[in-house]
Amino acid sequence: MEKLGVVISRNPPTELAFEFEVTEPGSVATGDFIEVPVEGGTLLARVVSVQAINAALSEVGVVSEASEYGLRLPASTLLAASEVQVARARALEVVTASGELVPPMLPPSPGTPVYPASRDYLMRLLGLREGGVRLGELWRVGVEALLDADTLVRHHVAVVGATGSGKSHTLGVLAEELLDHGYPVVVVDVHGEYGFLEGEGYRVRRARITEVLLKPGLLSPDAVAEATEMTEVQRDLLHLAYEESDGVELSDIISSVESTAERYGFRRETVIGVVRRLRTLKAMGIFTGGGGAGPPEELVEEGRATILDAGLGLPDRATGALVGSIAWALFELRRTNDVPGFALIVDEAQRFLPQDEDVFSKRALRVMAREGRKFGVGLMVASQRVVGLDKDVLSQCGTKIVLRMDSATDLAMLKPLLGSSLRLVPHLPRGIALVAGVAVRYPVLVKVRPRKG
Numbered sequence: 502m503e504k505l506g507v508v509i510s511r512n513p514p515t516e517l518a519f520e521f522e523v524t525e526p527g528s529v530a531t532g533d534f535i536e537v538p539v540e541g542g543t544l545l546a547r548v549v550s551v552q553a554i555n556a557a558l559s560e561v562g563v564v565s566e567a568s569e570y571g572l573r574l575p576a577s578t579l580l581a582a583s584e585v586q587v588a589r590a591r592a593l594e595v596v597t598a599s600g601e602l603v604p605p606m607l608p609p610s611p612g613t614p615v616y617p618a619s620r621d622y623l624m625r626l627l628g629l630r631e632g633g634v635r636l637g638e639l640w641r642v643g644v645e646a647l648l649d650a651d652t653l654v655r656h657h658v659a660v661v662g663a664t665g666s667g668k669s670h671t672l673g674v675l676a677e678e679l680l681d682h683g684y685p686v687v688v689v690d691v692h693g694e695y696g697f698l699e700g701e702g703y704r705v706r707r708a709r710i711t712e713v714l715l716k717p718g719l720l721s722p723d724a725v726a727e728a729t730e731m732t733e734v735q736r737d738l739l740h741l742a743y744e745e746s747d748g749v750e751l752s753d754i755i756s757s758v759e760s761t762a763e764r765y766g767f768r769r770e771t772v773i774g775v776v777r778r779l780r781t782l783k784a785m786g787i788f789t790g791g792g793g794a795g796p797p798e799e800l801v802e803e804g805r806a807t808i809l810d811a812g813l814g815l816p817d818r819a820t821g822a823l824v825g826s827i828a829w830a831l832f833e834l835r836r837t838n839d840v841p842g843f844a845l846i847v848d849e850a851q852r853f854l855p856q857d858e859d860v861f862s863k864r865a866l867r868v869m870a871r872e873g874r875k876f877g878v879g880l881m882v883a884s885q886r887v888v889g890l891d892k893d894v895l896s897q898c899g900t901k902i903v904l905r906m907d908s909a910t911d912l913a914m915l916k917p918l919l920g921s922s923l924r925l926v927p928h929l930p931r932g933i934a935l936v937a938g939v940a941v942r943y944p945v946l947v948k949v950r951p952r953k954g
Contacts, residue, residue, distance in 0.1 A: 662904025842877025
């Protein structure tokens with residue numbers, strides 16, 4: 502293994518941190534993982550900074566004095582020859598002779614060689630899994646980022662980044678990998694970007710959200726009221742009508758509205774308003790399943806992707822109510838073990854999980870985020886704004902995949918998770934992601950792989 506440098510004692514090494522002189526300037530960068538032999542095993546550490554030091558220019562004022570007195574500075578070749586780079590590293594774990602990971606207890610000795618961390622040690626240190634989800638490669642390292650599939654699904658994933666940073670591409674890679682691992686995948690596709698899965702040979706079923714058979718009487722009345730933008734009084738009547746209804750069809754609900762209104766003394770204009778809105782649902786094809794996509798249980802099948810077209814030009818409230826109702830129905834089916842565990846991918850998630858609005862889709866997806874782990878249901882969301890995304894769901898996403906973004910408010914929300922790594926986020930190239938959370942034991946930079954197509 503090629504040596505990167507040698508531990509030095511300019512600042513005496515400790516069990517927590519140490520410095521080493523870099524053998525070849527430019528071969529070490531901030532964020533690199535390294536290994537150093539220590540008593541009892543191998544110390545794994547991470548480079549936190551790199552300094553360029555030149556003895557000829559180490560004193561302040563050398564350049565200005567040379568200019569003032571007409572002195573010549575050393576030639577550039579001499580300056581280059583006298584320059585060294587010193588890297589500072591933070592100790593992480595020690596791999597013992599038996600292969601166990603333990604906390605560092607002793608400092609590395611000055612003069613000890615420093616090497617790049619081996620693939621085997623990186624896999625152990627980061628908690629990577631052979632045969633796992635291949636998100637891409639660790640940047641500058643070339644080791645595959647193999648993430649545990651079950652951890653990703655059960656603990657949920659949030660992909661965040663500025664427009665054009667590669668969020669949808671990353672979600673697409675996750676969809677490919679989960680399908681390869683046999684997971685059912687349901688995608689809420691707002692912009693028609695996930696049809697590539699069909700071209701790559703995956704089993705794919707496509708349907709519009711209006712084609713899913715959702716019986717109005719089996720849905721939350723909140724979803725129905727939201728889809729038609731009912732007033733508070735109209736909502737009250739609808740809730741009471743649901744309790745009194747003898748059936749689940751739209752006609753049953755309408756009949757119940759009229760009889761319930763008479764029993765409770767609602768004004769005639771309220772009744773007319775509710776009935777008109779319910780009939781509008783049928784005219785718009787909402788909650789009717791008229792296109793024949795079948796009931797929600799037919800959307801989930803092992804190894805198959807179901808792509809739900811949510812970009813139909815419907816009012817935002819109606820679209821959100823449909824997406825929320827489908828998510829709610831799928832989760833209830835999983836709770837009763839009527840469908841296998843699955844992953845729900847929601848792109849442009851700020852539309853369905855707004856921070857400042859109480860909408861039905863947010864309530865439904867919150868339940869999935871809070872309770873999905875127990876039932877093997879994963880939620881994977883993507884958004885261009887951290888601030889605009891519901892904080893409750895964001896906090897439940899155990900793995901964060903952060904692409905380039907430079908909004909100060911968004912970055913501030915990520916600081917508790919990313920720590921010092923946060924400073925890298927505004928400068929990430931397209932397709933390079935900072936991955937943090939339960940899927941990796943330490944935040945890492947990953948070059949997201951190309952899609953298979």
